[in-house]
Structure formats: C-alpha cells, structure tokens
Amino acid sequence: xxxxxxxxxVITGLTIGSIYGLIAIGFVAVYNVTGVLNFAHGEFAMVGxxxxxxxxxxxxxxxxSIPLAIAITAFLGGMIEKTTLSPVRNASVVTLIIITLGLxxxxxxxxYILWGAYPLSMDPFxxxxxxxxxxxxxxxxxxxxxxxxxxxxxxxxVFFEKTVFxxxxxxxxxxxxxxxxxxINTKSLSTFSFIMSAAxxxxxxxxxxxxxxxxxxxxxxxxxxxVVAMVLGxxxxxxxxxxxxxxxxxxxxxxxxxxxxxxxxxxxxxxLILLLFFAPNGLLAKASGKRV
Amino acid sequence: MRNRKQSFYAGRSKVFLSxxxxxxxxxxxxxxxxxxxxxxxxxxxxxxxxxxxxLMGYAGQISLGHAAFFGIxxxxxxxxxxTHGVNPFLSMICGVAIxxxxxxxxxxxxxxxxxxxxxxxxxGFNQIIYIVIISQSxxxxxxxxxxxxxxxxxxxxxxxxNRYYFxxxxxxxxxIAYVSMNIIDSHVGRVLRGIHDSEIAxxxxxxxxxxxxxxxxxLSAVYASIAGxxxxxxxxxxxxxxxxxxxxxxxxxxxxxxxxxxIWGAIIGTAAMTFIxxxxxxxxxxxxxxxxxxxxxxYGVVLVLVMMFMPKGLIPSLKNVWDRSGFSRRSAMLxxxxxxxxx
Numbered sequence: 163x164x165x166x167x168x169x170x171x172v173i174t175g176l177t178i179g180s181i182y183g184l185i186a187i188g189f190v191a192v193y194n195v196t197g198v199l200n201f202a203h204g205e206f207a208m209v210g211x212x213x214x215x216x217x218x219x220x221x222x223x224x225x226x227s228i229p230l231a232i233a234i235t236a237f238l239g240g241m242i243e244k245t246t247l248s249p250v251r252n253a254s255v256v257t258l259i260i261i262t263l264g265l266x267x268x269x270x271x272x273x274y275i276l277w278g279a280y281p282l283s284m285d286p287f288x289x290x291x292x293x294x295x296x297x298x299x300x301x302x303x304x305x306x307x308x309x310x311x312x313x314x315x316x317x318x319x320v321f322f323e324k325t326v327f328x329x330x331x332x333x334x335x336x337x338x339x340x341x342x343x344x345x346i347n348t349k350s351l352s353t354f355s356f357i358m359s360a361a362x363x364x365x366x367x368x369x370x371x372x373x374x375x376x377x378x379x380x381x382x383x384x385x386x387x388x389v390v391a392m393v394l395g396x397x398x399x400x401x402x403x404x405x406x407x408x409x410x411x412x413x414x415x416x417x418x419x420x421x422x423x424x425x426x427x428x429x430x431x432x433x434l435i436l437l438l439f440f441a442p443n444g445l446l447a448k449a450s451g452k453r454v
Numbered sequence: 455m456r457n458r459k460q461s462f463y464a465g466r467s468k469v470f471l472s473x474x475x476x477x478x479x480x481x482x483x484x485x486x487x488x489x490x491x492x493x494x495x496x497x498x499x500x501x502x503x504x505x506x507x508x509l510m511g512y513a514g515q516i517s518l519g520h521a522a523f524f525g526i527x528x529x530x531x532x533x534x535x536x537t538h539g540v541n542p543f544l545s546m547i548c549g550v551a552i553x554x555x556x557x558x559x560x561x562x563x564x565x566x567x568x569x570x571x572x573x574x575x576x577x578g579f580n581q582i583i584y585i586v587i588i589s590q591s592x593x594x595x596x597x598x599x600x601x602x603x604x605x606x607x608x609x610x611x612x613x614x615x616n617r618y619y620f621x622x623x624x625x626x627x628x629x630i631a632y633v634s635m636n637i638i639d640s641h642v643g644r645v646l647r648g649i650h651d652s653e654i655a656x657x658x659x660x661x662x663x664x665x666x667x668x669x670x671x672x673l674s675a676v677y678a679s680i681a682g683x684x685x686x687x688x689x690x691x692x693x694x695x696x697x698x699x700x701x702x703x704x705x706x707x708x709x710x711x712x713x714x715x716x717i718w719g720a721i722i723g724t725a726a727m728t729f730i731x732x733x734x735x736x737x738x739x740x741x742x743x744x745x746x747x748x749x750x751x752x753y754g755v756v757l758v759l760v761m762m763f764m765p766k767g768l769i770p771s772l773k774n775v776w777d778r779s780g781f782s783r784r785s786a787m788l789x790x791x792x793x794x795x796x797x
Contacts, residue, residue, distance in 0.1 A: 199570045250762050256516050257765045259573055260710050263703050264761065267754030274747035382700075386581065389574060424589040431578035431585075438575045439563040 166297025171415050173295070177304040177373070179411020180311045184366035185388030186395065186403035187314060188359040194398050195334050195355035198247065198258050202266035203363055204385020208273055210235040210364025211376035215282045224287065232364045239360020243353045251349075266381065273378035281375040284368075303372045310369045311404060314362060318400055331355065390434045470628065470635075473721070477624050481617070490616035494688060496721075496728045497623035501681035503709045503720040504627070504634050505674030510706075511714030512638060513670045514650035515565065518702045519576030522583035523675040525697030526553050527682025529587065529594055532603045532692055542606050546683040550676050557675035558668070565667040568653075580699045587694050599693030606687050619688055626684070630677060631717055637673075638717070646670065707757045713767025722768060730756060 185207060192200045210231050217227030246261055253261075286303045293300045322328040333341040334348050342348050367376065367384075374380070391410050395402025410430055418426035480493060502520055509515050527549040534545035564575045587594050594600055605614030606622070613619050637643055645666050648656035657663055686692050695701070704727070712723020734749040764771050 246758055246762060250765070253761075253765055255570065256510070256514075257761050259516060259570070260706060261758055261761045263706070264754045264757035267703065267707075268751050268758065271747040271751035271754060275751070386577065386699075390578075393574065422589075425585065428582045428585040428589075431581045434578040435564075435575050435582075438567055438571050438578075 164297075167419075169296045169298035171419050172412070173298050173300050173304065175412035175415035176408060177307055177411070178415060179391075179408035180304075180307045180404075181366065181370045181384070181407070182387045182391040182410050183404035183407025184307075184311050184314065184369070185363065185384050186391035186407050187311075187318065187400055188362040188366065189388050189392045190395075190398065190400055190403045191318070191359040191362065192355050193392070195331050196247070196352045198262065199389070200356075200359065201259065201262040201385065202242070202269060202381075203359060204381035204383070204388060205266050205269040205273070206235050206239060206360045206363030206381070207367030207370075207384050208376065208378060208381035209238060209269065209367070211284075211367035211371040211380070212273060212277045212282065212378070213364075214368050215284050215371065215376060216277070218284065224285075228368055231368060232361050235364035236357045236361040239363075240353055240357040242360075243356035247356075248349065248353065251352075266385070270378060270381060273381075277378055279378065281377045283375040284371040286372040301373070303369075307369050307373070310365060314365065315400060315404055322400070387430065390430055393434060393437055470632065473624070473628055473631070477621070481621070487616045490620045492728060492732055494616065494620045494623050496725050497620070497627045498681045498684050498688065499705070499708060499728065500627050500721045500724045501623075501630055501684070502678045502705050503712070503724045504630050504717065505677030506705055506709045507714050507717065507720040508634055508637065508646070508670050509674040510709060511716065511719070512643065512646040512650060513667050514653075515667060515671065516573045516706070517576045517671070517674070518573050518699060518706060519560075519578075519580035519583075520674070520678045520705050521697045521699065521701035522580040523553050523557065523678035524682040524685070524701070524705075525583060525587060525692075525694075526556065527679030528686040528692045528697070529600070529682075530679075531683035531686045532600050533593060535604055535687075536600070536602050542604065542683075542687055546680065549679045549683050553675050553679035554672060557672040561668040561671040561675075562664075565664055565671055576702070577699055580697075580702050584694060584698050587697065595693075597694055599691055601691045603686050603690045603692065605690065623684055623688075626680070627721070630680075631721075635717055642666065704753070707753060709767075711757060711760045711767055713764075713769030715766065716769045719767050719769040722772070726768065727753065727756070 185204065188203050188206065189200065192198060192203065213234050214227050214231035217230055218224060220227075222230070242265060246265060247258070250257065250261070286301075287306050288302050290302060293302065322332055330341070330346045331351055331354075333344065333346055334351050338348055367380070387410065388407075391407035392403050393406070394409055395404070395406030410433070413433065414426045414430050417429040421429070480489075484490065502524055506517065506520060509517055527546070530549035530552055531542065531545045534540040534548055535542050540548070560575075560579055564572060564579075567575055588597050591597070605612065606619070607613055608622075611618065613622055638646070645656065645661055645663075648659070648661070649663055649666065653663055682697075685696075708723040708727045709720055710723070711727055712721070713719030730752060731749050734752045738748045760767065
C-alpha cells in the first residue's frame with residue numbers, strides 16, 4: 163500500500179471528522195440540557211456560513227463578519243427556543259421531534275429564498291499554500307478546522323467543569339426537578355443551551371466553508387452526520403462526540419478510498435443503524451444504572 | 455357502547471360513507487383533469503399516511519423512512535414493467551413482497567428502539583435506500599430518473615385517463631381504510647393503544663409487544679409500497695428526490711397535521727397539506743419571483759404551529775367544532791345523561 167495515499171486518507175478523514183465532531187458538539191449541548199434532539203441543528207451551520215459570506219460580500223472584513231455572523235445565528239437560536247420550544251416544554255418526544263423537523267424545513271426554505279440554490283464560496287482564513295507531509299497534502303484551512311475544534315472542546319470543558327453556570331447546566335441534565343428546587347432557573351438555561359449550540363453550529367459552518375463552500379441545503383447532511391457522530395460517541399459526552407466525529411470521518415474516507423465513493427455515505431448510515439441496534443449507548447458509554 | 459361511539463376510534467361507517475359520497479360528488483360535478491390529478495395524489499399519499507397513522511398514532515412509533523418503502527414500490531413497478539415487460543399488477547405484488555421482506559429485516563431490530571433512536575434508524579435506512587437508487591444507475595436510471603413507465607389497464611379499460619385512475623386509487627384507499635379500521639377495532643387495536651399509552655403496562659399483561667410493533671411496521675411499509683407502485687403508474691416517471699428523507703418528513707407532516715390517532719386524520723392531513731402546497735404554488739408566483747421554496751416554508755410553519763397549539767392534530771379541533779354545532783347537540787346531551795346515570 164502506498165504510504166503517501168494512506169497518509170492522505172488519514173488527513174482528509176480527520177478533517178471531515180472534525181467537521182462532524184464540531185456539529186456533534188452542538189447536538190450534545192442541547193440534547194443534554196433540554197432532552198431535545200434538535201433536528202434543526204445542522205441548519206445553524208448553514209445560517210452561520212451563509213450570513214458570514216453575505217457580510218463579507220457587503221464589504222466587512224473577515225475578523226468582523228465572522229463574530230457578527232455567529233452572534234446573529236446565536237440570536238436566531240435563542241429566538242427559536244423562546245418562541246417554539248419553550249411554550250411546549252412538556253410535550254411528548256414525538257411532538258418535539260416534529261417541531262424541530264418543522265423548524266429545519268422553515269430555516270432551509272428561508273435560506274433558499276435569501277441566498278439561492280448556488281454554492282457560495284469563501285476565501286481561506288490564512289494563506290492557502292498546501293503543506294506537504296510524507297507525500298500527503300494538508301491545506302491550511304484544515305488546520306483551522308482542527309484548531310477550532312480543539313479550542314471549542316477545551317472551552318466547553320472548562321465551562322462545564324470549572325464554572326458555576328456550567329455546573330447548573332449539568333444539574334439540569336441530571337435531574338430537572340431537583341435543579342429547579344435548588345433555585346436553578348431551568349427555563350432560561352434551556353434557552354441558553356440553544357443560544358450556545360446555535361453559536362457552535364455557526365462556528366462549524368463558517369470554518370468549513372472555505373473547504374466545501376456553502377449552500378442552503380448543507381445543513382440537512384451535516385446534521386445527519388453530526389447525529390451519527392453523536393450516537394457513536396454516546397449521546398452525552400462532548401469528548402465522545404468529537405471522537406465519534408473523527409472515527410466517522412476516517413471510516414468514510416477509507417471506505418470511499420478502498421470500497422466505493424458512491425457508497426461511502428451509505429456506509430456511515432449503515433454504521434448508524436448497526437450502532438443503534440447493537441450498542442445504543444455508543445462506543446464510549448459506561449454502563450448506566452437505568453434498565454427498564 | 456355510548457363511550458365507544460364517543461371515541462375517535464369508532465364511527466367507521468361514517469368515514470366510509472363520507473369518502474364514498476365525496477367520491478361520487480367529485481365524479482358527478484368535476485370536469486377538470488387538473489383537480490382529478492390533485493385528488494389522485496391525495497389518494498396515493500393517503501395510503502401511505504393511513505399506514506403511518508397505524509404505526510404512529512396507535513403503536514406510538516415514529517418512522518422517518520417511509521419514503522424508502524414508497525420508493526421500493528415505485529422502482530419495483532417501474533423496472534419490472536418497463537425493462538422486463540411484466541404485468542403492472544403482478545409487479546405491484548412483487549413490490550409488496552420485496553417491501554415485506556425488507557421491512558421485516560429492518561423492523562425486527564429497529565422496533566426494539568424507542569423515541570429518537572427509532573427516528574434516527576429509519577432516517578439512516580431511508581438514506582441508504584436513496585443512495586442505492588442513485589448509485590445503481592444501470593437499473594434505476596440514477597439521478598436523472600426512470601421514465602416511460604406504462605399506465606394501468608383493466609379489461610381493456612385504459613386507466614391512464616385521470617378520471618378512472620382517480621376512481622381506482624380511491625377504491626384502494628377505501629379498502630385500506632377498511633382494513634385499518636378493522637385492525638384498530640380488533641384486539642390488535644387494543645394492544646396497540648396499550649403500547650401507545652404504556653409499553654411497560656402492556657408488557658406486564660404478557661403481550662409480546664415487539665411482535666405487534668413489527669407487524670404494524672411491516673403492514674404500514676406494505677401500504678407505502680402499494681402507494682409507490684400506484685404513483686409510478688400514475689406519473690409515469692420517477693426520480694430519486696421523491697423518495698428522500700425530506701419526503702418521509704412530508705409524510706410525517708401530513709399525519710401530524712391531520713391527527714395521528716384517527717383514520718380521518720391521515721386523510722384530512724394529507725388533503726390539507728396537498729391543497730396548501732397547491733395553493734401556495736399557484737398564489738406565490740403571482741406575488742413574487744422564484745417562490746418554489748416558499749411552499750416548503752409554509753409547510754414548515756403550518757407544521758410547527760399545529761404541533762404547538764394542536765399537538766393531537768386538526769381532528770380533535772374539528773371534532774370540537776362539530777360537537778358545538780347543532781347537528782350533534784342531541785347526541786352530546788344523550789351522552790351526558792348516560793354519564794350522569796352511570797357515574
């Protein structure tokens with residue numbers, strides 16, 4: 163086997179995997195605070211990416227338009243939670259699934275109306291001179307993706323483990339009622355979790371745009387892959403989500419390289435189904451006490 | 455008895471008669487081929503949503519993969535009739551057989567899952583079928599679609615004419631509604647409602663829940679497959695987007711909007727969403743340019759609003775209106791009297 167080719171697969175796989183990991187982090191953040199699997203999460207990546215492109219086209223510099231786009235997406239996330247999910251807090255799982263599906267339909271449609279069907283591109287954040295490693299090529303934007311993921315993961319780790327606010331969020335996850343009795347405002351925390359995950363989704367969408375370019379329907383696919391990564395990692399751990407993303411990215415790239423490109427996507431969904439059947443708690447899950 | 459009549463599960467003759475009368479009215483007073491086309495599509499989609507109603511409203515299981523079964527039916531019919539010259543009705547039955555096997559293979563492990571997991575597994579399944587359809591382009595025509603599918607003919611009567619196809623499709627809808635209502639009214643229906651309300655409680659009665667769930671899943675998949683075949687012979691051209699996850703979501707929208715716990719709900723939701731779609735498609739281009747996606751947005755908005763304010767769908771609200779109207783006041787008063795006597 164050609165070593166350079168192998169190395170190339172690893173690099174590409176890790177780049178795609180980081181993207182999935184970034185999306186999965188957002189899923190985990192919302193799922194664990196509100197108990198909702200937000201099917202509209204991928205759409206935040208689309209909104210973030212396309213908004214930042216529009217701002218750049220409007221003449222704003224990169225370092226200004228990116229934070230602005232993230233802020234706009236985060237605001238959208240908060241608005242969505244306040245207007246649609248917060249009022250029906252106690253609805254059944256099926257109702258909540260359908261509402262977030264509806265939201266994704268709306269956002270995707272609005273995305274089409276606002277930005278059209280053609281892919282929009284964005285210049286890389288830094289110079290675009292490819293780096294050669296052992297016969298493989300690494301583009302600098304991939305480094306940005308890795309770096310963003312590591313910084314986000316680290317930031318969220320510190321936030322959840324070392325701050326009172328993060329601890330309150332975690333308390334929400336463990337037992338909502340108890341958290342309320344301790345004086346934690348679970349309602350505003352759930353809104354906050356949406357704002358946070360929308361911002362993370364926007365970041366993910368923006369960092370990958372220079373590599374993949376952005377379209378109105380990118381959210382659906384990213385969202386599905388993010389969910390697969392999340393399930394791989396075990397639904398409730400941020401590190402798990404990132405690892406799940408990386409594993410998925412590598413699997414897909416190698417399957418695409420050695421089996422068939424057409425079926426590399428099918429393989430990742432087959433993995434999802436097999437996982438759900440045989441290890442519904444994910445690869446990293448510890449045995450939990452609840453068995454019904 | 456009175457109680458039974460009050461529940462949504464009952465009133466089968468009413469559903470049956472109303473559909474029948476509506477069918478006759480349409481046949482008597484309609485000359486527009488276009489309207490026949492729309493009504494036929496409502497009928498075809500209703501067959502899918504009737505199955506989803508059994509699965510979601512009664513067994514409480516969510517599926518986001520029924521467009522795949524719809525596609526399996528459509529492609530089996532299309533390929534067998536066009537490439538191999540098989541009789542359309544025979545290929546429809548082949549489609550049902552293939553769907554039966556696949557649904558069983560997917561259903562047995564999948565229905566051990568609950569809530570989000572089942573939704574995810576069915577999405578994954580739908581994606582795989584979608585990718586297979588696109589990749590097997592020698593067989594399916596790939597992304598550019600499969601054309602030249604023949605229409606149906608019975609005893610020399612050409613069913614390609616919209617009026618006859620409308621009749622055929624709605625006869626099948628009636629038949630399937632009848633089968634479904636029989637299932638709901640039988641002991642199977644009671645078990646399903648038990649599963650919907652509390653799986654554990656039903657389990658403690660010694661009921662083999664997963665067997666029931668798998669059976670309903672397979673049945674609803676078979677409905678979808680039949681609808682897919684009917685679709686292929688009606689439109690004569692099939693392409694992958696019709697069978698994507700987005701289409702599965704649209705089926706779910708129809709059933710959720712109508713109200714999943716009622717045979718009526720499936721049909722009314724399907725009709726409502728189809729008419730909203732058609733309406734938007736005709737009105738929006740008059741107001742603004744390039745409004746293809748506006749339809750999608752309206753779909754989403756209707757869905758979210760209905761789920762927020764009428765989580766059980768339109769049916770309970772419509773029933774409320776009916777109960778307040780003069781027509782049913784007498785029966786409502788009777789019911790109240792009965793309640794007082796027995797309570």
